[in-house]
Amino acid sequence: MSDSILVSYATKYGSTQEVAEAIAATLGECGLTADLRPARDVRSLDGYGAVVLGAPLIMYRWHKDALTFLSRNRKSLADRPVAIFALGPIHDKEEEWQDSQAQLDKELAKVAWLEPVSLKLFGGKFDPEKLGFIVGKLAGSEPASDIRDWEAIRSWAQELAVMFEPVVA
Numbered sequence: 001m002s003d004s005i006l007v008s009y010a011t012k013y014g015s016t017q018e019v020a021e022a023i024a025a026t027l028g029e030c031g032l033t034a035d036l037r038p039a040r041d042v043r044s045l046d047g048y049g050a051v052v053l054g055a056p057l058i059m060y061r062w063h064k065d066a067l068t069f070l071s072r073n074r075k076s077l078a079d080r081p082v083a084i085f086a087l088g089p090i091h092d093k094e095e096e097w098q099d100s101q102a103q104l105d106k107e108l109a110k111v112a113w114l115e116p117v118s119l120k121l122f123g124g125k126f127d128p129e130k131l132g133f134i135v136g137k138l139a140g141s142e143p144a145s146d147i148r149d150w151e152a153i154r155s156w157a158q159e160l161a162v163m164f165e166p167v168v169a
Contacts, residue, residue: 003033003168006048010039010055010065015125015146016087019153020054023085026157027052032168039069045076049168052160054085056124057100062086062107070111081117081167083160084108087124090145097121117163120156123147 005027009020020036027034039053051073055066070077088100101121108114125146 004048005032005034005050005052005164005168006042006045007034007036007052007054008039008042008069009036009053010063010069012056012058012063013125013127015127015148016054016056016063019085019087019122019148020052022150022153023052023054023157023160026154027161027164030158030161030165032161032164039063039065042069042073045073045080048080050081050083050160050164051077052083052085054087056087057103057107060103062104067107067110070114074111074113077114081164082114083118083120083163084114084116085120085122085156087148088121090124090126090147092123092147118156118160122153123149 007020007024007027009016011017017038024034024036034052035048039055045051053066053069055063057063086100086104088104089096104119104121108119125148127144127146
């Protein structure tokens with residue numbers, strides 16, 4: 001193992017990357033070494049004592065790069081702590097939070113072998129300016145929104161630092 005934590009992410013429009021950056025920075029502020037890498041670029045977990053993986057829920061699915069990451073690294077993930085986060089609802093409505101949690105649970109059921117040490121759903125960001133033509137048409141006239149809670153994100157990363165410290169120290 002190593003004294004490094006991999007903070008890996010899948011993103012479509014950059015919002016999840018921004019959350020992963022905040023998590024890696026907070027882990028660093030807590031005295032831990034965190035490497036930030038896109039999930040699609042990770043080919044080995046050698047050198048990492050723990051893993052944080054995040055991805056958005058898009059159209060009722062968890063980003064495929066996250067699921068591919070889990071499948072590709074299944075054997076290596078078995079012997080390290082793994083924390084998972086997802087960005088889900090784009091409105092702060094209880095029904096949307098419940099739907100997003102149900103979607104995440106359904107997606108993670110595909111990798112039932114995985115037992116994350118922590119699982120967190122955060123609010124997401126929706127920016128119609130970044131959507132392609134087809135997705136933009138499906139979204140209709142939905143206004144931009146950003147309900148990412150940066151305090152909650154940093155707080156969760158601090159909890160992870162306490163959890164991971166004995167493993168990577």
